[in-house]
Amino acid sequence: MLFQHFLVAYWCLPLVSGFVSPLPSNRGLVIQLDAKQSRSSGDSVSVLDDEETPAGVTGAEFFGGNTVKDELFDPVAEQNAGKEILVKEEKYNRFQDLNAFPDDLARGVAQSLQSQINAVLYTDSGENSISQSFQYGPSLTWETPFPTDKSSSSPLKELEKALDFYNRVDAAIVSAKSTSSGSVVARWEISIVWPNFWESRVLLTGSSILTLQDDKVVKQVDQLDGGKNDVLGAVTKQVIPRFWDSYHIGMTPSAERTPRLASNAQKGFFSSYELFEIPSRVVLKPSILDIGSREDGCAQFVPNHAFSTLIQTMGPKRERYTTTSPVEVQISRGENNNPRISWTIPLSVELLSSDILPSPCDDPETPEEAMADCTYEYQSRRLVATLPYGGSPQDSEVSDIRKQIYDQVVKDGLKPKLDSNGRPQFFFLQNDAKACYTENGLGMSVYDWRPKSVKANEVGIELELPSENGIEKM
Numbered sequence: 001m002l003f004q005h006f007l008v009a010y011w012c013l014p015l016v017s018g019f020v021s022p023l024p025s026n027r028g029l030v031i032q033l034d035a036k037q038s039r040s041s042g043d044s045v046s047v048l049d050d051e052e053t054p055a056g057v058t059g060a061e062f063f064g065g066n067t068v069k070d071e072l073f074d075p076v077a078e079q080n081a082g083k084e085i086l087v088k089e090e091k092y093n094r095f096q097d098l099n100a101f102p103d104d105l106a107r108g109v110a111q112s113l114q115s116q117i118n119a120v121l122y123t124d125s126g127e128n129s130i131s132q133s134f135q136y137g138p139s140l141t142w143e144t145p146f147p148t149d150k151s152s153s154s155p156l157k158e159l160e161k162a163l164d165f166y167n168r169v170d171a172a173i174v175s176a177k178s179t180s181s182g183s184v185v186a187r188w189e190i191s192i193v194w195p196n197f198w199e200s201r202v203l204l205t206g207s208s209i210l211t212l213q214d215d216k217v218v219k220q221v222d223q224l225d226g227g228k229n230d231v232l233g234a235v236t237k238q239v240i241p242r243f244w245d246s247y248h249i250g251m252t253p254s255a256e257r258t259p260r261l262a263s264n265a266q267k268g269f270f271s272s273y274e275l276f277e278i279p280s281r282v283v284l285k286p287s288i289l290d291i292g293s294r295e296d297g298c299a300q301f302v303p304n305h306a307f308s309t310l311i312q313t314m315g316p317k318r319e320r321y322t323t324t325s326p327v328e329v330q331i332s333r334g335e336n337n338n339p340r341i342s343w344t345i346p347l348s349v350e351l352l353s354s355d356i357l358p359s360p361c362d363d364p365e366t367p368e369e370a371m372a373d374c375t376y377e378y379q380s381r382r383l384v385a386t387l388p389y390g391g392s393p394q395d396s397e398v399s400d401i402r403k404q405i406y407d408q409v410v411k412d413g414l415k416p417k418l419d420s421n422g423r424p425q426f427f428f429l430q431n432d433a434k435a436c437y438t439e440n441g442l443g444m445s446v447y448d449w450r451p452k453s454v455k456a457n458e459v460g461i462e463l464e465l466p467s468e469n470g471i472e473k474m
Contacts, residue, residue, distance in 0.1 A: 036121060036163065038122065091356045106178045116156055121171065134217065135215075136153075140217065175378065183209055183210055191256050202235055206222060208223070251448075273408055275384075284377075285374065287372070289369070290331075307442050309442070327345055328428070329430060330428075354439070384462055405460070405461050427460045427462065432449075
């Protein structure tokens with residue numbers, strides 16, 4: 001179920017893909033050697049940090065960077081940023097979400113194993129008070145597609161060894177449910193920072209069948225999402241630098257990108273849309289009534305009330321943060337004849353590894369009549385179709401693309417998923433957006449510049465899932 005050491009896969013990359021990976025470099029990296037990680041965002045982001053050396057603006061010296069940031073940087077404003085943020089008192093206990101953990105047995109197993117994972121990975125796990133009643137048995141039978149060390153007795157041991165090689169390792173149990181046979185099926189996400197110059201983010205998702213006996217896990221069968229268990233293939237395509245990450249190098253870290261899984265559903269041979277599945281996940285869901293006009297572009301940016309903290313990105317005390325992408329935007333009918341804009345923002349694996357997730361803030365500048373709301377939500381897997389587009393969510397051209405993709409999927413025999421009003425559910429993927437997280441929640445959103453001609457974003461429609469069996473379809 002858990003992350004294994006990818007040392008074999010790392011050195012095989014040049015041979016398998018024809019890509020010559022650079023040797024791991026210490027430039028700007030924090031290499032963990034036989035040491036747990038800290039969840040604190042105050043971790044140094046570079047071994048070159050020196051409080052006596054004036055800190056430049058991250059990324060300003062690289063092509064694609066914004067050199068004007070040097071002129072705009074106000075150290076006093078940076079120091080005072082966020083002092084007036086109003087964070088809600090209520091918290092989200094994700095293990096109490098019945099959509100993700102519908103029964104007591106699955107909840108107990110998942111929370112116990114997450115506590116043990118955190119104890120292995122983090123120095124400040126804070127999970128020691130949580131019951132660890134379900135543990136791996138001494139004679140564990142473990143079937144996994146990941147390469148393992150023969151001396152490892154459990155997945156927890158492999159996680160511990162992984163810290164010696166990767167710049168960072170995070171793992172979270174997303175959901176779990178019991179089966180009629182008494183076993184537990186658990187879904188997980190694993191994120192690593194690869195030890196190369198650009199610190200590639202690799203996100204792997206999958207599921208495991210856990211067989212229990214006397215509160216011990218005696219057998220574990222892992223399966224990577226996608227059904228092929230092609231670990232090397234899943235890693236290779238994420239380690240190679242993506243073009244826009246390279247163009248904007250130094251501006252933001254590489255993102256944990258939402259997986260796109262192949263589906264058994266078939267599209268027409270001449271259809272131009274992309275068809276894929278999005279695995280089950282926990283997301284942040286802010287929403288607001290658009291009480292202005294389309295020209296205001298309310299849907300273009302994540303609203304203020306979605307944030308629960310702020311991030312210092314410059315100066316000697318700049319904070320470490322994790323990015324996720326893309327940000328999804330939905331526009332639907334709302335109250336008082338105003339459209340309601342909703343955002344679906346994927347969480348970082350590091351944040352998801354906590355039991356209690358921080359609440360978003362109350363934004364005093366948001367009008368009361370906008371009926372702003374924000375919550376965490378567990379989403380089951382989805383089947384979607386998308387067409388590329390280079391503009392923004394509220395462009396007038398989006399309506400034509402919606403009609404185009406609707407006509408194509410219906411022609412191919414696919415069934416659009418309808419909302420409570422019987423209308424198709426369209427959405428907009430902002431691939432040029434990154435959500436930035438610390439252990440205190442969402443703290444920043446960043447939008448890369450990309451020319452409209454490259455059609456970096458996408459207009460999509462949600463489709464009915466085909467009925468299938470298999471643990472990867474949980």
